[in-house]
Amino acid sequence: MLRINKELLDFLVALHHSDTEGNIVEQTFQPKSQILLENKHVFSVYIIKNGIAKCYLTEDTGTDFIQEFFGEGWIFGEIEAIRDEQSFCSIDAISEVIVYKISKDFFNTLLKTNEDFNRLILKTLANKIYHKAIRHSYNQSHPVESKLLRLKDDFAELASLISKQEIANYLGITTRSLNRTLKELKTKGLMDF
Amino acid sequence: MLRINKELLDFLVALHHSDTEGNIVEQTFQPKSQILLENKHVFSVYIIKNGIAKCYLTEDTGTDFIQEFFGEGWIFGEIEAIRDEQSFCSIDAISEVIVYKISKDFFNTLLKTNEDFNRLILKTLANKIYHKAIRHSYNQSHPVESKLLRLKDDFAELASLISKQEIANYLGITTRSLNRTLKELKTKGLMDF
DNA sequence: TATTTAAAAGGACAATTGTCTCAAGAATAA
DNA sequence: TTATTCTTGAGACAATTGTCCTTTTAAATA
Numbered sequence: 087m088l089r090i091n092k093e094l095l096d097f098l099v100a101l102h103h104s105d106t107e108g109n110i111v112e113q114t115f116q117p118k119s120q121i122l123l124e125n126k127h128v129f130s131v132y133i134i135k136n137g138i139a140k141c142y143l144t145e146d147t148g149t150d151f152i153q154e155f156f157g158e159g160w161i162f163g164e165i166e167a168i169r170d171e172q173s174f175c176s177i178d179a180i181s182e183v184i185v186y187k188i189s190k191d192f193f194n195t196l197l198k199t200n201e202d203f204n205r206l207i208l209k210t211l212a213n214k215i216y217h218k219a220i221r222h223s224y225n226q227s228h229p230v231e232s233k234l235l236r237l238k239d240d241f242a243e244l245a246s247l248i249s250k251q252e253i254a255n256y257l258g259i260t261t262r263s264l265n266r267t268l269k270e271l272k273t274k275g276l277m278d279f
Numbered sequence: 280m281l282r283i284n285k286e287l288l289d290f291l292v293a294l295h296h297s298d299t300e301g302n303i304v305e306q307t308f309q310p311k312s313q314i315l316l317e318n319k320h321v322f323s324v325y326i327i328k329n330g331i332a333k334c335y336l337t338e339d340t341g342t343d344f345i346q347e348f349f350g351e352g353w354i355f356g357e358i359e360a361i362r363d364e365q366s367f368c369s370i371d372a373i374s375e376v377i378v379y380k381i382s383k384d385f386f387n388t389l390l391k392t393n394e395d396f397n398r399l400i401l402k403t404l405a406n407k408i409y410h411k412a413i414r415h416s417y418n419q420s421h422p423v424e425s426k427l428l429r430l431k432d433d434f435a436e437l438a439s440l441i442s443k444q445e446i447a448n449y450l451g452i453t454t455r456s457l458n459r460t461l462k463e464l465k466t467k468g469l470m471d472f
Numbered sequence: 473t474a475t476t477t478a479a480a481a482g483g484a485c486a487a488t489t490g491t492c493t494c495a496a497g498a499a500t501a502a
Numbered sequence: 503t504t505a506t507t508c509t510t511g512a513g514a515c516a517a518t519t520g521t522c523c524t525t526t527t528a529a530a531t532a
Binding site for chain 1: 517518521
Binding site: 143145147149151153164168169171174175197198204207208209211212213214215216218219220221222223224225226227228258 | 358390402414
């Protein structure tokens, strides 16, 4: 769940070092602040240097569905830059988040001119599809208990950072269901956090 | 649901015309035949010239979850070619399916040498992520009735081609739930197919 | 420390969805 | 036409998950 994309991060660190024209800017976001809002123009592409953010979608029912937690090396805004459309997710900082920010134009230029970067983005997109497909399928076919067990280690790792509400929003369930199932798993000795 | 990717199809038609080295092969699959199987090496990338296929994942519960129905211009095998990993989905022909088939190597060469193709693939991947995110979120946050109504037109269009079981597998529900909800919607006059 | 506010846990009940089973209808083959 | 098989539809019941609301616990602030 909290995979990191070291390759992409390393690439950006190097790019930032050699950048003399201000194409890459570092920016810091405070915990709980909003980085991107749904249905707005996106002018930049962001790569997380440090911290954790959540990428979520607010449904007409009023509930948020968390697409993914983003850690180091994760990129966002790139889909909008490629599709040339508005944002379809909101992004909030969870911890303090430091990003490398590059303009949409520079991002598209890099894609054209830098073969390594191009390949990295292709890989990143392919990975996003792969993981999304696996998760979507699993979510639709398994009860809450299984979904929780599957992410046991991830949640234990993130427990101090994210709320129960956010875990529920990631699993697409209510906090009531989450608590109920957590308690059952504790009784069974299958969960401890 | 059954979007077509005309741009990519047109590109391949042109490429096929000018192909003198046998890099692009046309292949036909009979209805219900399997084109790709989960967890196998993938040696080629496929673009649908004609027909409809389903892309699905078989869970340990024994149920299939349909990721997407693929129509004209849809590409598959490309994620595996980029990630250099085994297949993570199975692909079955629903109607008779004619594909353009290109080798993994040729696909990767094209990505490097042909800027237009590269851009098309980037767009295609970005679109897959976009649509998957929207659907996953909607599926997790809405009851069966809403999911069905949302796809009313698509299902009406596909009704003669796909089975009830396949609709259920696409929505991640059982046929029992599907039938129950369809009946309710008919009673309410909201559904007719 | 006392007070206020927010997050987490859970009781009671309702709604939704799934499991199991069987019967009706349609399609296919003998 | 008559079996045979497959798809569809649905009854009865069980399990899962959600809604609403209250209580408990923890954290933040005066």
